[in-house]
Amino acid sequence: MTALTTHVLAFQVGWGTTLAIKTLIVLALVPLAALILGYVFLLKMMSHMQSRLGPMDPGGFHGWFQLIGDGIKFMQKEDVFPSEADRRVFALAPVVVVMSTFLIFVVIPGGPRIAVARQGSASAPFGMDVGVFYALAVSSLSVIGVLMAGWASANKYALLGALRAAAQLIAYELPLVLAVVGVVVQAGTMSLQGIVLWQQSGHIFGWSGVGFPLILTQFVGFALFMVAAQAELTQPPFDMPVAESELVAGYMVEYTGFRFLFFFIGEFGTAFAFAALAATLFLGGWAVPWVHGSAADVLGPIVLFTKIMAVAFLMFWARFTYPRFREDQLQALAWKWLIPIALANILVTGILKVAF
Amino acid sequence: MILSLGPQHPATHGTLRLVVRLDGERVIAADPIIGYMHRGYEKLTEYRTYPQITTLINRIDWLSSFANEVPFIHAAERLMGIEAPPRSEWIRTILTELSRISTFLLFLGEMGLQVGAITPAFYGFRDREYVLNLIEAVTGGRFHPNFNRIGGIKDDLPWGWIADCRTTMRKVFESCDTFDNLVLQNPIFEQRTRSIGIIPPELGAAYGVSGSNLRASGVDWDLRRDGKPYLAYRELDWKVWTHPDGDSFARYWVRLQETRESARMVLQLLDGLPSGPLMAKVPRIIKVPEGEVWVNTENPLGEMGYYVVSKGATGPFRVKIRSASFSNVSILPWLLKGVYVPDIVTILAGLYFILGDIDR
Numbered sequence: 001m002t003a004l005t006t007h008v009l010a011f012q013v014g015w016g017t018t019l020a021i022k023t024l025i026v027l028a029l030v031p032l033a034a035l036i037l038g039y040v041f042l043l044k045m046m047s048h049m050q051s052r053l054g055p056m057d058p059g060g061f062h063g064w065f066q067l068i069g070d071g072i073k074f075m076q077k078e079d080v081f082p083s084e085a086d087r088r089v090f091a092l093a094p095v096v097v098v099m100s101t102f103l104i105f106v107v108i109p110g111g112p113r114i115a116v117a118r119q120g121s122a123s124a125p126f127g128m129d130v131g132v133f134y135a136l137a138v139s140s141l142s143v144i145g146v147l148m149a150g151w152a153s154a155n156k157y158a159l160l161g162a163l164r165a166a167a168q169l170i171a172y173e174l175p176l177v178l179a180v181v182g183v184v185v186q187a188g189t190m191s192l193q194g195i196v197l198w199q200q201s202g203h204i205f206g207w208s209g210v211g212f213p214l215i216l217t218q219f220v221g222f223a224l225f226m227v228a229a230q231a232e233l234t235q236p237p238f239d240m241p242v243a244e245s246e247l248v249a250g251y252m253v254e255y256t257g258f259r260f261l262f263f264f265i266g267e268f269g270t271a272f273a274f275a276a277l278a279a280t281l282f283l284g285g286w287a288v289p290w291v292h293g294s295a296a297d298v299l300g301p302i303v304l305f306t307k308i309m310a311v312a313f314l315m316f317w318a319r320f321t322y323p324r325f326r327e328d329q330l331q332a333l334a335w336k337w338l339i340p341i342a343l344a345n346i347l348v349t350g351i352l353k354v355a356f
Numbered sequence: 357m358i359l360s361l362g363p364q365h366p367a368t369h370g371t372l373r374l375v376v377r378l379d380g381e382r383v384i385a386a387d388p389i390i391g392y393m394h395r396g397y398e399k400l401t402e403y404r405t406y407p408q409i410t411t412l413i414n415r416i417d418w419l420s421s422f423a424n425e426v427p428f429i430h431a432a433e434r435l436m437g438i439e440a441p442p443r444s445e446w447i448r449t450i451l452t453e454l455s456r457i458s459t460f461l462l463f464l465g466e467m468g469l470q471v472g473a474i475t476p477a478f479y480g481f482r483d484r485e486y487v488l489n490l491i492e493a494v495t496g497g498r499f500h501p502n503f504n505r506i507g508g509i510k511d512d513l514p515w516g517w518i519a520d521c522r523t524t525m526r527k528v529f530e531s532c533d534t535f536d537n538l539v540l541q542n543p544i545f546e547q548r549t550r551s552i553g554i555i556p557p558e559l560g561a562a563y564g565v566s567g568s569n570l571r572a573s574g575v576d577w578d579l580r581r582d583g584k585p586y587l588a589y590r591e592l593d594w595k596v597w598t599h600p601d602g603d604s605f606a607r608y609w610v611r612l613q614e615t616r617e618s619a620r621m622v623l624q625l626l627d628g629l630p631s632g633p634l635m636a637k638v639p640r641i642i643k644v645p646e647g648e649v650w651v652n653t654e655n656p657l658g659e660m661g662y663y664v665v666s667k668g669a670t671g672p673f674r675v676k677i678r679s680a681s682f683s684n685v686s687i688l689p690w691l692l693k694g695v696y697v698p699d700i701v702t703i704l705a706g707l708y709f710i711l712g713d714i715d716r
Binding site: 156236 | 357359365366367381468469470471472473474475478479482538539542544545547548696697698699700701
């Protein structure tokens with residue numbers, strides 16, 4: 001195993017080939033992540049929670065065929081453009097939304113030596129230096145796609161949805177960033193890899209067995225991050241932009257078939273990415289206690305995946321349980337509660353950091 | 357911006373069209389347009405004989421169809437001077453209350469859905485199924501029982517049904533507790549529905565709002581207690597629930613309490629079920645003597661009444677139907693002025709109407 005990983009890692013190719021391989025990996029990873037979340041949570045967990053029979057039936061055992069069937073259904077659907085639509089913008093919007101998801105995946109480290117972006121600092125060579133900053137920046141690109149979709153659809157529901165989405169995504173960008181600042185202050189680095197390594201090498205009251213997952217001190221930040229991420233994903237209780245019962249599907253109301261599937265992949269892929277960010281920032285990422293070196297290369301991704309699924313479970317649990325906020329209540333929550341709490345959290349973290 | 361909600365919109369439970377004039381997300385004026393599924397029931401009844409009419413009118417409010425049959429059958433019986441035997445009246449009461457429970461269970465889930473939570477809707481549909489199973493076991497129909505006959509009912513309760521019904525009522529209490537925990541006590545639900553769509557009691561009464569919607573405005577008025585005595589309600593020990601607020605939250609609260617109350621009533625009815633015949637003596641060919649009668653009852657959605665005019669033929673000369681939903685939503689344009697777009701949905705869901713009951 002050791003020989004194999006060393007061999008693979010020592011394999012030298014030109015930057016063009018490397019880029020192509022990496023792009024392919026990320027391209028495969030995003031739909032895969034979306035499918036996994038869609039299958040595990042949207043179909044199976046939801047069916048159990050809501051006593052739904054439909055998604056448990058097709059194909060026999062536990063409804064394994066449901067997702068494939070859904071895929072086939074989406075492929076078959078007619079590709080409809082509204083007659084008044086701005087065709088080019090309309091077609092491009094889902095791509096922009098999915099693109100922001102792709103870009104987040106670039107910086108998430110899957111193991112000590114597994115990361116798409118490899119130009120790091122000396123202490124954490126695998127992973128981008130400003131990974132946290134980059135991830136949060138590209139995650140907000142989806143606003144543009146959403147606005148494009150809503151405006152180009154030439155549909156009043158879509159327009160309302162897009163405007164709501166824009167207001168919401170901008171409002172919740174701030175608590176999302178501020179919630180992470182505590183982590184950055186404590187770990188002293190903006191590199192995601194560096195934050196994982198910091199958590200791995202830490203100790204709890206002198207005991208260094210499991211490292212120091214930052215949720216122990218940054219639990220406020222974690223809670224804020226989860227709430228803000230939920231809002232960024234436009235999931236209940238913050239799904240005002242897609243509100244099925246009033247705007248039917250908001251900015252994606254005019255999208256059919258594969259273009260709709262793109263939004264779906266974007267939503268679930270981003271859910272996976274945010275869960276990965278939460279797992280990396282607060283739960284120790286790929287770090288496995290007592291495991292270092294090559295073994296961590298293998299176990300790391302598995303551990304990270306488990307943590308991601310645990311975080312995603314929380315997200316989807318809230319999604320299936322809560323009703324939806326109204327637009328003004330949602331803004332009030334962001335500006336009156338989340339941001340002041342986040343600022344207070346940064347202040348307290350800073351004081352404690354200096355004091356100890 | 358003028359936004360046309362419907363006629364195919366998930367929030368309207370049917371083909372209601374709301375033309376809403378918006379300033380941003382605030383509603384300036386709302387104009388309901390109805391009649392998309394007008395089926396001409398009042399006219400159709402003139403071409404039917406009395407026993408045939410129950411098959412028509414139980415489709416008016418299709419979610420509580422049995423309750424629709426009762427006032428019409430009572431009207432016919434009153435015109436003919438027939439009194440149904442007590443056992444049939446009690447079974448009618450049981451079935452009416454069961455259809456009330458099934459309708460309200462759907463409402464309790466549906467309201468959650470309109471506010472944005474998906475899960476309660478599925479619980480609502482699932483629990484309603486248990487009650488529909490009971491109705492099906494007695495009448496053979498899940499949606500359209502057509503079980504009433506002039507002078508009584510078609511069949512007796514099947515063997516073992518009473519025990520089943522008791523079990524199901526326990527499930528109803530459980531699901532009411534679930535809705536209480538999952539929806540009513542949810543802080544977001546409270547924020548979304550408190551002081552939204554307030555109907556002042558006087559204005560509500562002036563618009564003809566009735567049933568749970570009016571009781572949620574604090575008006576202590578229930579035809580089962582205050583109207584002409586009908587069915588077996590006088591012999592039961594029960595309570596009329598009211599809520600002083602008159603908003604969407606109050607309407608949910610009142611319906612939740614009424615579901616529990618109905619289940620309690622069904623249990624009492626099962627305990628005291630009298631024995632005896634199911635049908636009174638009725639002539640083979642039903643001809644109703646000349647006369648006219650107005651019968652109104654407390655249906656799940658509110659007051660429903662039939663004004664039946666007979667000229668002595670086998671069918672009525674004229675029937676005027678007063679349905680609950682039509683009056684309940686007549687207040688919509690007043691109610692929707694000045695609210696936000698998301699509130700339209702909660703108000704519509706809270707009023708709880710069936711489009712068939714509006715359009716007839």
